[in-house]
Every structure is written in structure tokens, then in C-alpha cells.
Amino acid sequence: MAPWILHLDFDAFFASVEQLRNPRLSGRPIAVGRGVVASASYEARASGIRAGMACARALRLCPRLVIVPPRGEIYRAVSEEAFELCRSYAPSVETYLDEADLDLTGTERLHGGHAGAARRIQAAIAKQTGLTVSAGLGANRMIAALAAKAAKPRGLGLIPHGDEEAFVARLPIEKLPGIGPARARALRKLNIAFAADLRGLERHMLADLFGAAGLVLFERCRGRDIGPCRRSEFPRAVSRQTDLAGLETNPDVLEARLRSLVEDAGRALRRLGLVCRTAAVTIEYLDGIRAAASHGLAEGARLDDTLFEAALCAYRRARRRAAAPRGLRVALHRLAPDTGTVQPTLDDRGDRALARHALMDAQDAVRNRFGGGALLSGRTFLLRTLELRPSGAP
Numbered sequence: 001m002a003p004w005i006l007h008l009d010f011d012a013f014f015a016s017v018e019q020l021r022n023p024r025l026s027g028r029p030i031a032v033g034r035g036v037v038a039s040a041s042y043e044a045r046a047s048g049i050r051a052g053m054a055c056a057r058a059l060r061l062c063p064r065l066v067i068v069p070p071r072g073e074i075y076r077a078v079s080e081e082a083f084e085l086c087r088s089y090a091p092s093v094e095t096y097l098d099e100a101d102l103d104l105t106g107t108e109r110l111h112g113g114h115a116g117a118a119r120r121i122q123a124a125i126a127k128q129t130g131l132t133v134s135a136g137l138g139a140n141r142m143i144a145a146l147a148a149k150a151a152k153p154r155g156l157g158l159i160p161h162g163d164e165e166a167f168v169a170r171l172p173i174e175k176l177p178g179i180g181p182a183r184a185r186a187l188r189k190l191n192i193a194f195a196a197d198l199r200g201l202e203r204h205m206l207a208d209l210f211g212a213a214g215l216v217l218f219e220r221c222r223g224r225d226i227g228p229c230r231r232s233e234f235p236r237a238v239s240r241q242t243d244l245a246g247l248e249t250n251p252d253v254l255e256a257r258l259r260s261l262v263e264d265a266g267r268a269l270r271r272l273g274l275v276c277r278t279a280a281v282t283i284e285y286l287d288g289i290r291a292a293a294s295h296g297l298a299e300g301a302r303l304d305d306t307l308f309e310a311a312l313c314a315y316r317r318a319r320r321r322a323a324a325p326r327g328l329r330v331a332l333h334r335l336a337p338d339t340g341t342v343q344p345t346l347d348d349r350g351d352r353a354l355a356r357h358a359l360m361d362a363q364d365a366v367r368n369r370f371g372g373g374a375l376l377s378g379r380t381f382l383l384r385t386l387e388l389r390p391s392g393a394p
């Protein structure tokens, strides 16, 4: 079966998230970073500002530049949310920072063509996050990533099978993964500027120059990617949030909302094969004030009941005002791979614990297939009865 990889990469990631969250920054040149620019908005790039540049130099290039300190937790939550959505399109998704690789091999009948699927995923991410991603389709991860880069911003690049060599040949050597500034300098001294030039070097010459990395370059400048697959990194947090519009003060309803967020986040956590050791809750009020608290767990947790207990502790500590919240967010932190060991609790022998995990997995299977509302726990059932009540009625 012909391999097809879809690579996604957020456009001006940190900067776009900041512009989205603060409309006063939108359309303006901004840079996210502390001392050094980590991400520059496209408006800032127009003045020549690039990632890696000292903020002082960036300010000289563009005195109107607004510099914003980075907020890693928010960026991670945004990309995790977006890439979670990708998992319904492809059985294998690997993510790294603001990038994801989806293996679409064999799914064309399902999606009606890979380009169509890519467009739909781009649109779904834009709808869910308000941010744009560029996409690349190709026979391997390197080709897909290079195609996405070439299509920035917002675009979709597709390299048909067989065109890999020709596509790569025209690229400056710096664009190839594995060629950093030092290797680029060494190659440029040999008058090698493009991947096409690199192909003039025999295998043993590249090996003499760069060792094992040279052998990988030999393949890469021919459009073949044999580099070791990046281990799929797990996110730093799994989070879910809901907009309450400042209309709800009933504690039972608020706690039911919390439960429903925990169940959604818990399902995402289990789908990623992870456990968590901290549950954090943030309550935002209409005046913009936020209250947050977190609750730690002695052992990695994955069951909704355990997660909810921790989240409820955090929530009750954070909820010091009577005012109606504008929004509620649950984030599961301190993630680790789920090793599948079930810890019996004091009041619970090992076999009962196992049964609770098996029940959780069965519930997930139903919810993954029919949607989160297909099974309602006692607490969230309250929400269903409220949704059925005519709006505005007590």
C-alpha cells in the first residue's frame, strides 16, 4: 500500500495563540519570548524578525513590536486539544510541540482522498482552536514536513509519489533535517548549496564528513527518509474547558459540569495511554479574575472517580467567591505512561480494582464510538435534565 503521511504544523504557533487570546495584539507585530524571540507573528516577520533573534535586536528592527512572555502550559493545552481531534482521522498520530504526523496510509477510501482529508482536518482545527495549521502530504515524514513548510502559512502542499527526489533537489541544504549551521558551513565551503549539489557526494564521502549522520543525509538529499522515527512525546497536560457565560451559580450544576470535564479529560488521558498525578482546576469570572487550585495524587490515576475526587478538592479550594463563573477548566498534569499496574486500595481488594478498570475501558469504548453523552454518570445526568428544560425556566 502506498504510504501517505500528513504533517501538520501550526503557523507562528506561540505568537498566534497570544494574538487569539488578546485581541489587542491581533494584526500587530508581536514576538513571544524572554530575551530571545521564540515565535514571531507574521506582522513581525515582515520587519525581518525571526525565532532565535535577541529581543533587543528585534525591537531595533521594529520599535512597535510587542514582546509577550511565553506561557507554555497554554500552548501545550492548545496543541494537545487540536491533535486529539486528529486521532479520529488516523490510527497512528505522533505529535511533537506544534507538529503532528498522521499516517493516512490506506485511509483514502474512508476519507475520499488524502487532500480532502487534510483540508477537513485543517478546517476542524481552525474551528476548534481559532488557529491555522499548514499541512503537507507525502510518502514519508520528511517529505510531508518539507511540503508543509513550503505551503506556509495556512496552505496544503502535496508531493506526488515519485516526485520526492525532484522536490528535495531544489531545496537549500539548510532545509534538510539534520543539517544545522555547522554542517551547512562545512558543506558551503565545498560549494554545496542545494540538495542537488549534495547528491554529487558519494556515500563514503558523506560518511567521512559526518559519520553515521552522513549516511542519513545521503538518503535524505534523495528524498528518502530513513532517520529514526521520533518517539511520540506525550503532552505535558490534558485539559478540557467549558464556557459558562456567567449564568450558573447552582453548586450541584457546577459540580456536574466539573464532572463532565473530568470525564472528557479522563477519556483523552486513557486514549493516550497515560496516567496523571495532579488535577488542576481554574475558575474564571466575568471580571477576568481567575482562581486556580490543584490537588496531587499519591499514585498515577486514570479512573474518572479518582480524577474527579482530586478535581473536586481543587475546585472547592479555588471556589472562594459566590459569583457565577464565566468558564471552568480542568487540567490533568504530571503525566506518565500507564504501565497497567492496578493498585488495590485499602477498601478495595485487587480483583475489585481490576474490575473497575475494566469497566472504565468498556465505558470508554462506548463513549468513543457514540460520543461523550452516550453514557452518563450520576453527576452528569443532572446536566441532561437541565438541558431538556426550556431555556430560561427555573
Ligand code: DCP
Pocket (backbone or CB within 6 Å): 009, 010, 011, 012, 013, 014, 015, 037, 038, 039, 040, 051, 052, 097, 098, 152
Ligand atoms: N520555539 C522556540 N524557540 C525556537 C523555535 C521555536 O521556543 N528557537 C517555539 C515557539 C514556536 C514553536 O516552538 O511558536 C514552534 O516552532 P516553529 O519552528 O514551528 O515556529 P512557529 O510555529 O512560531 O512558526 P512557523 O509558522 O514558521 O511554523
Ligand code: CA
Pocket (backbone or CB within 6 Å): 009, 010, 011, 012, 013, 098
Ligand atoms: Ca509552527
Ligand code: CA
Pocket (backbone or CB within 6 Å): 009, 010, 097, 098, 099
Ligand atoms: Ca514546528
